[in-house]
Amino acid sequence: MTSEATATTLESTTTSTLGSTTTATTGQSSPTADELSEERLSMVENQISARQIQDPLLLEAMKAVPRHRFVPDDLQKYAYEDHPLPIGFGQTISQPYIVALMTEALAVAPGEKVLEIGTGSGYQAAVLAEMGLTVYTIEIIPELATRAESVLGHLGYRVMTRAADGYFGWEEEAPFDAIIVTAAPDHVPKPLVDQLAPGGVMVIPVGPIGAVQTLWKFSPGADGELLAESLGWVSFVPFTRAEE
Numbered sequence: 712m713t714s715e716a717t718a719t720t721l722e723s724t725t726t727s728t729l730g731s732t733t734t735a736t737t738g739q740s741s742p743t744a745d746e747l748s749e750e751r752l753s754m755v756e757n758q759i760s761a762r763q764i765q766d767p768l769l770l771e772a773m774k775a776v777p778r779h780r781f782v783p784d785d786l787q788k789y790a791y792e793d794h795p796l797p798i799g800f801g802q803t804i805s806q807p808y809i810v811a812l813m814t815e816a817l818a819v820a821p822g823e824k825v826l827e828i829g830t831g832s833g834y835q836a837a838v839l840a841e842m843g844l845t846v847y848t849i850e851i852i853p854e855l856a857t858r859a860e861s862v863l864g865h866l867g868y869r870v871m872t873r874a875a876d877g878y879f880g881w882e883e884e885a886p887f888d889a890i891i892v893t894a895a896p897d898h899v900p901k902p903l904v905d906q907l908a909p910g911g912v913m914v915i916p917v918g919p920i921g922a923v924q925t926l927w928k929f930s931p932g933a934d935g936e937l938l939a940e941s942l943g944w945v946s947f948v949p950f951t952r953a954e955e
C-alpha cells in the first residue's frame with residue numbers, strides 16, 4: 712500500500728472565492744533547469760522508472776517539472792523523496808510514484824483535454840501540462856487554489872484553475888478525454904462520469920473515509936460500458952464537500 716502523509720498546517724495569506732475561475736498563464740515555455748535537477752533525475756530513475764512506469768512523455772515531464780517549487784519553502788529539500796509532503800490546510804502533495812501511476816493509467820496523448828479534481832499544490836496539473844495536455848483543475852480550498860494558480864503561472868504553465876467543489880466537475884468545458892481525482896470520495900461522482908468523453912478514462916481512489924481506498928481506473932469496454940480495473944490500495948486525503 713502506498714500512503715499519503717497526514718498533513719500539518721501551513722497558513723496562507725491569500726484568499727479567493729469558491730466558484731471563481733481563473734487561468735494561470737504567464738508564458739508558453741516550460742522550466743527545465745534549476746538547482747535541484749539532479750535530485751529530480753534521480754527521483755525519476757529510482758522511484759518511477761524502477762517501478763515499471765514506462766511512458767516516455769510522462770518520464771520526461773517528471774524530469775522537467777520542478778516539484779520543489781510546489782512545496783512549502785522549509786520542505787523543498789524533501790521534495791524529491793519517496794513520500795507525500797504536507798502543503799498546508801491538512802492537505803498533501805502526493806508521493807511522486809502515485810502521481811506517475813495515476814498519470815500513466817490515464818493513457819493520454821498531447822493535445823487531449825484532462826480534468827483534475829484536487830489541485831492541491833498544482834504539481835499534478837503541471838506534470839499534465841508539461842505532457843502537452845489541456846488541463847482544467849478544481850480545488851475546494853480557495854487558498855490552495857490561489858497558491859497553485861500563482862505557482863503554475865510563475866512557472867509558465869497554462870492551466871485553467873477553479874476554486875469549487877469538484878464533485879460537479881466542469882460542465883461548461885466537458886467532455887474530457889481523461890479525469891483524474893486526487894482525493895478519495897466514498898463513491899464515484901456521477902457528474903464526473905457524465906463529463907467523460909466517449910472512450911475517456913477516469914482514475915479515482917474510492918473508499919470509506921478513514922480507511923484505505925482502492926485506486927480505480929475506469930475505461931470503456933467493447934459495449935461502451937465503463938470497465939473498472941483496480942490499480943491497488945492507496946490512502947488519499949478525503950474528498951470533501953462544499954457546504955450546501
Ligand SMILES: C[S@@+](CC[C@H](N)C(=O)[O-])C[C@H]1O[C@@H](n2cnc3c(N)ncnc32)[C@H](O)[C@@H]1O
Pocket residue numbers: 715802803804805828829830831832833834835836849850851852855875876877878893894947948949950951952953
Ligand atoms: C492529495 S491532495 C492533491 C494533490 C495534488 N494533486 C497535487 O499535485 O499537489 C487532494 C486535494 O483534493 C482537494 N479536494 C478534496 N475534496 C475536493 C473536492 N470536493 N473538490 C475539489 N478538491 C477537493 C483537497 O483540498 C486537496 O488539496
